[in-house]
Amino acid sequence: DSGVTQTPKHLITATGQRVTLRCSPRSGDLSVYWYQQSLDQGLQFLIQYYNGEERAKGNILERFSAQQFPDLHSELNLSSLELGDSALYFCASSVASLGHSTDTQYFGPGTRLTVL
Amino acid sequence: GQQVMQIPQYQHVQEGEDFTTYCNSSTTLSNIQWYKQRPGGHPVFLIQLVKSGEVKKQKRLTFQFGEAKKNSSLHITATQTTDVGTYFCAGTSQINAGNNRKLIWGLGTSLAVNP
Numbered sequence: 001d002s003g004v005t006q007t008p009k010h011l012i013t014a015t016g017q018r019v020t021l022r023c024s025p026r027s028g029d030l031s032v033y034w035y036q037q038s039l040d041q042g043l044q045f046l047i048q049y050y051n052g053e054e055r056a057k058g059n060i061l062e063r064f065s066a067q068q069f070p071d072l073h074s075e076l077n078l079s080s081l082e083l084g085d086s087a088l089y090f091c092a093s094s095v096a097s098l099g100h101s102t103d104t105q106y107f108g109p110g111t112r113l114t115v116l
Numbered sequence: 117g118q119q120v121m122q123i124p125q126y127q128h129v130q131e132g133e134d135f136t137t138y139c140n141s142s143t144t145l146s147n148i149q150w151y152k153q154r155p156g157g158h159p160v161f162l163i164q165l166v167k168s169g170e171v172k173k174q175k176r177l178t179f180q181f182g183e184a185k186k187n188s189s190l191h192i193t194a195t196q197t198t199d200v201g202t203y204f205c206a207g208t209s210q211i212n213a214g215n216n217r218k219l220i221w222g223l224g225t226s227l228a229v230n231p
Contacts, residue, residue, distance in 0.1 A: 002158070042223035043159065043204065056218040090158060102147050102208040102219060107158040 003027065004108035006091050012114045018079040021111045025072055025093030031055065032074040033105060034066055035090040043090070049074055078113070086115045120207050122222030130230050135192040137225035139205035148181055148188045148207040149219065159204060162190075195229050202226045 003026035013019055025032050034046040045058035049068035060066075063081075068074045078085060088110045094103030119142045129135050139148065147166040151159040163172055165181035165188060172179045178191045188207075192199055206219040 002160075043221045045219065045221065048218070058218070092159075102149065102164070104149070104161045104164065105151075105159075105219070107160070109158055 002106040002108065004091060004093050004106050006089075006108035006111050008111060009109065010112050010114070012116065013081060014116055015081055015083060017081050017115075018077065019081065019113065021076040021078070021089055021091075021113075023074045023076070023091030023093075023108060025074070025091075026106055029093035029095055029106070030072065031094045031103065032068055032072070033092040033094070034060075034074070034076050035092065037088040037090060037110075038086075046076070081115045083115050086113055088112050120205060120220045120222045122205055122225055124225055125223065126226045126228070128228045128230065129195050131197060132194050135195050135199070135227055137190050137203050137205075137227075139188040139190075139207070139222050141186045141207050141209070141220070143186070143209045145185050145207040145209060148205055150179060150188075150190055151204045151206065152201050153204065153224070154201040157201075162203075192227075195227070197229050197231050200227060200229050 005024045030051045033048045036044045046060040048056040066076045090110045092105040092107045121140045149164045150162040153159045170181040176193045202224040204224045205222045
């Protein structure tokens with residue numbers, strides 16, 4: 001158990017709909033990262049938040065948005081869903097980025113999104 | 117853009133055989149991390165390499181960081197069925213080695229081990 005929680009575990013919805021995925025980081029971690037993993041694909045970095053502010057952006061579509069709240073939990077909003085958005089969405093957290101090393105990221109169990 | 121290439125994409129081995137996955141970056145890396153994702157699971161951090169030419173061992177796993185800090189490898193000696201999974205490398209480019217420490221992920225190497 002990494003200490004990162006994600007809800008829901010599974011989500012089935014229809015094209016055109018909007019969903020919200022939730023992530024609670026490990027206690028004390030300030031950074032939250034969102035990733036998309038399609039079937040047989042690698043991890044696609046979407047976005048990172050640090051202490052409530054956007055820190056880095058990856059291949060995140062304009063239909064997707066995220067935020068990190070004062071209690072450090074984060075939500076990933078996916079709208080106008082398409083069939084191709086079906087994937088496993090992981091949240092990861094880390095302490096902070098200081099010095100010459102990069103933080104270890106602790107991944108949650110993921111949310112499996114199926115768009116029908 | 118910055119890329120991290122990982123080869124091979126898939127590898128099938130007999131239990132007891134050795135396995136190696138390679139990671140190559142288009143830019144010099146500040147550091148590199150390795151993660152393992154078991155089937156149906158989530159990525160789990162294995163190790164981080166920071167120094168040029170660094171070699172670290174974890175039991176049957178040996179991790180290397182190239183002298184130029186542009187490549188890395190993970191070698192597993194005498195594979196076991198518990199080694200099954202996808203191994204990812206992820207590096208931080210030196211040009212991003214400031215406050216924006218975005219990890220650049222390889223696509224992973226999926227290892228299957230036949231008992």
